[in-house]
Amino acid sequence: MRLAQVLLAVAAGLAQAASLAWPGGGQPLWWLQLLSLALLAWLLRPAARPTWRRGALLGGLFATAWLAGTFWWLFISMHVYGGLAAPLAAAAVLGLAAFLASYYAVGLGLFCHLAPASQAQAAILFGAIWLLAELARGTLWTGFPWGAGGYAHVDGPLSALARHVGVYGIGAVAAALAMCIAHLHRWRAWAGVVALGAIVAVAGRQPDVSHSLPPLSLELLQGNIPQDEKFQPGSGVPVALKWYAQALRDARADLVVAPETAIPLLPQQLLPGYLEGLQQRYAHGTQAALLGIPMGDDIEGYTNSALGMAPGQAAPYRYDKHHLVPFGEFIPPFFKWFTAMMNIPLGDFHRGAVGQPSFAWGAQRIAPNICYEDLFGEELGARFIDPAIAPTVFVNLSNIGWFGDSIAIDQHLHISRMRALEFERPMVRATNTGATAVIDHRGVVTHQLQRHTRGVLRAEVRGRAGGVTPYAWWVSRWGLWPLWMLGILACLACAAGARRAGPATPG
Structure with missing residues (x-):
């Protein structure tokens, strides 16, 4: 294998990371995600006759x-705040x-082994294998789908597909489109691009399935407590208790939200009357x-709650957080030696149930989620299985202070925007350091507080009620299984077609 191919693959991977939230600006670049994946597709196109080893x-x-390149900021939490030696923290991230990455290596090795005979089969198989790899990363070992390629498309033309197939479906379509781009010197590839464009155009013309509710005034609290002081009894703890209590007492909005922890x-560690006083206030x-x-x-065990x-x-x-963070809220088996090397308040929390009831307030059904649960x-x-009691507004309570002033803030904002697109429900975010923001049901950020400042974001949000999106309908009943089955069936069909047609011809 040539060194140039290795360097191109690495460069394309870094470009894909940058497409999720461009360094310095934070905006997603859908076209860069397509081009970066198209470069990988060009390296693995069947006409180049790559072996399965090269593909892997x-x-x-x-x-x-x-x-x-996407979650390098984990280094900050482990080294800066956890005290883990820099070489070990860097090695852990890598x-x-x-x-x-092994999911993608196995999948793309299989892609090259099957060597689809036609460009159409190559595009379908590439998209299906990409879909299965993304699903595996997002579900196995509790799942860590942060940085899925579909998040680069919250502002692009493929965003119209979110309400139908979700972020994983967008990623699969983007992968198929990338393989078509890799073959643009052939007229059939242009036909594939046009066909996918037509599908996206039709999806984008579908009307809203929900209707708007009266506006809800908000005050979103951002304490900006330094992470290295947040749990210190002599510094961050008294500052947080004083500032949040005062902000909650002085608030005038319909709904006031304070972030994660x-x-x-x-409660039993608080001064007598502290929590009772807040409850009496409301x-x-x-x-x-x-x-x-x-x-x-x-x-009874401990929970991260709202x-x-x-x-x-x-x-x-x-509300008790369901999806816990490995190494943060629970320690995986055989890894206590690793967490013992860090100075981070770790422990084993209990999980809340999936689909907990919403917080009913006025005409709204407010559905909290904590930290990276919106992933x-x-x-x-x-x-959303029953539209009559489905959420009207999502509220995310987060603390991204573990990752400093990094691109993680922008990446998490785009994740919340994708959830708004998938469900056609606004997402309200209250965070310790940012991004404290209001996102409407179209995935547009309407209000945002300056990051790394202590303050209150005053805004309004309009909840949505009525019908549910196609994505919400099927994912509430069957989870991600329809996508798993679609990916597997597409792979089997392409494999059968490749065997009948024989090896691909160079082109």
């Missing part, structure tokens, strides 16, 4: 560079990227509040 190696190099202590009147706080004890307070409640609303649309979708 080039695919693995591309994916490792892409993933390491090792995680290489492990997750805004209250950084368990026991009367016309306002409600959601705030992040850890809950539990040594006997408490909802509103007039007329017999007890506060409670798992199939889990958020469980709440």
Whole structure:
């Protein structure tokens, strides 16, 4: 294998990482994602007769560079805040990227082994294998689909597909389109591009399935507590308790939201009357509040939770985080030696259930999610099986302070935007350091607070009710299984066609 091919695969992978949130600006670049993947497709096109070993190696190099370039900021949490030696932290990031890249290496090795005979088969098979690799990364070992290629398309023409097939479906279409681009010197590839463009155009002309509700005024609190002080009793903890309590008492909006672990202590660790005072503040009147706080004890276990307070409640609303962060909220088996090397408050939290009830307030059904739970649309979708009680607004409570002033903030914002597109529901975000923002049901950021500042974002959001999107309908019933089956069937059909047609002809 030529060194030039290796370098091209790595460069294309880094370009794919940059397409998700361009460094310096943070905007997604859908065209760069297509071009980067098209370069990989060109290296692996059947006419070049790549062996399965070459496909696996080039695919693995591309994916490792892409993933390491996407979540390199994990280095900050492990080294800067966790105290892990820099070489070990860098090795951990690279090792995680290489492990997750193995899904793509296996898939693209299979693609080259099957050597589809026609350009149409190559495009379909490439898209199907890409889909299966993305699904595997997003579901196996609790899943870590951060940086899926579809997130580069929240502003592009393929965004129209989100309400039908979700981010994974967009990624599959983008991969098929990339293989067509790699063959643009052949007229049949142009036909494939036109056909995919027509599908996207039709999808984009579908009317909204939901209707707008009256506006809900918001106050989103951003404490900007330094991460290295956030859980320190002598610094970050008293500052957080004082500032959030004052902001919650002074708020005038219909809904006030404080971020993940805004209250950084368990209820029994708080001064007597602290939490009761906040509950009493919202026991009367016309306002409600959601705030992040850890809950539990040594006997029942601990949860990363959100408490909802509103007039007329017999007890506060409670949402317990379901999708926990490995090494942050639970320690995988055989890895205690690794977490022991870091100075991070780690522990084993209990999981909440999938599809927990929404926080009902006025005409709204507010569905909280915590931290990177908005990365798992199939889990958020469980709440849409009955349109009559489906959420009208999503609320994400996060703390990205672990990753400093990095591109992780923009990447997470685009993830929330994709969920808004998939479900046609607005997403409200309250975070410790950013991005504290309001996203409408079209995935457009309408309001955003300056990052790494302490302040309150005052805005309005219009919830949506009524029907549900096609994506919400099928994912609430069957999860991601329809995509798994579609990818597998496409691979089997292309494999059968390749065997009948024999080897591909050079072109």
